[in-house]
Amino acid sequence: MIFDVTVEVRLRPGIADPQGATVERALPALGFDGVSGVRVGKCIRFTVDAPDEATAAAEVDDLCHRFLTNPVIEDSVVSLSVAAGTTA
Amino acid sequence: MAPRIAVIRFPGTNCEFDVAEAVTGLGGVADIIFHDQTDLGGADAVVVAGGFAHGDYLRPGAIARFSPIMSAVGAFAADGGPVVGICNGFQVLTEANLLPGALQKNAGLKFRCEMAELVVASSDSVLTSSATVGDVLRVPINHFEGNYTCSPETLAELRGDDRIVVRYAVNPNGSVDDIAGICNEGRNVVGLMPHPERACNELLGSVDGRVMMGSLLAAAGASV
Numbered sequence: 001m002i003f004d005v006t007v008e009v010r011l012r013p014g015i016a017d018p019q020g021a022t023v024e025r026a027l028p029a030l031g032f033d034g035v036s037g038v039r040v041g042k043c044i045r046f047t048v049d050a051p052d053e054a055t056a057a058a059e060v061d062d063l064c065h066r067f068l069t070n071p072v073i074e075d076s077v078v079s080l081s082v083a084a085g086t087t088a
Numbered sequence: 089m090a091p092r093i094a095v096i097r098f099p100g101t102n103c104e105f106d107v108a109e110a111v112t113g114l115g116g117v118a119d120i121i122f123h124d125q126t127d128l129g130g131a132d133a134v135v136v137a138g139g140f141a142h143g144d145y146l147r148p149g150a151i152a153r154f155s156p157i158m159s160a161v162g163a164f165a166a167d168g169g170p171v172v173g174i175c176n177g178f179q180v181l182t183e184a185n186l187l188p189g190a191l192q193k194n195a196g197l198k199f200r201c202e203m204a205e206l207v208v209a210s211s212d213s214v215l216t217s218s219a220t221v222g223d224v225l226r227v228p229i230n231h232f233e234g235n236y237t238c239s240p241e242t243l244a245e246l247r248g249d250d251r252i253v254v255r256y257a258v259n260p261n262g263s264v265d266d267i268a269g270i271c272n273e274g275r276n277v278v279g280l281m282p283h284p285e286r287a288c289n290e291l292l293g294s295v296d297g298r299v300m301m302g303s304l305l306a307a308a309g310a311s312v
Contacts, residue, residue, distance in 0.1 A: 011192075015192065015237065016192070016195065016235075016237075016262065018193050018194065018195055018196060018197045018235075018262075019193060019197060022197050067146075067150065067154075068146070070147055070150070070183065070190050072182075072188075072189060072190035072237070072238065072239070073190045073192055073237060
């Protein structure tokens, strides 16, 4: 089965985010008042071919830990679904 | 016999010749080793040079740590061999878990390219054995992601075990505890953001990097 996977890589809470802070500081000049808590991360999409969802999820979890994130400063949120056109 | 220093070159590394020049100027022999090699050619010490290994894609050092040569560097370090990571090389060593912590974007989002003053915090490392604690060394920095960070537990360990090797006199990037460089438990692996290899010739405005590169050559010589 093919699964669509989206991994959101985020800076862990408490880790300074100079990029997010810079974006936030620019907002009032554009007329966006009241926006706060801006954090910049990245989004990585790919597909995984696995026999079932649990196997796919375990593989993605391992991939996130060993490669896509640096656990010292980042964590990740994974969403995984059966790819369109694939029979369950 | 002159100590042999393996200078690791990934696609995107750009400081390997500066390191080789500094090593040669101090009487060592530099071998530039490409990242797809699997052995260090009998080197007495390793320098992971700066630049943008693998384009810094994903995160600086994230892809470089999986390069074939890194298994050899890891084994060499585990055997007590002297290993120094400079700038991007420091990032590679943290990603490879040879040093703790991580390097994130500079506070203020500025690329910092300037002469920095470093205060030697420990002389018990392969890079500072010829220096004295409290020495102030003028060594250039040249980085965007040099803001060293780690967990409070790791920081306590680094402080308690005298593993902070150099600190900035004036913090340019927001690093925790003004850290510019640290070493591992065995004190044979050092990572730092500043470039000592660029401070080994009067024409470059400082020769203070010689004490660091000289310490490394001495450590390499001791393991010949």
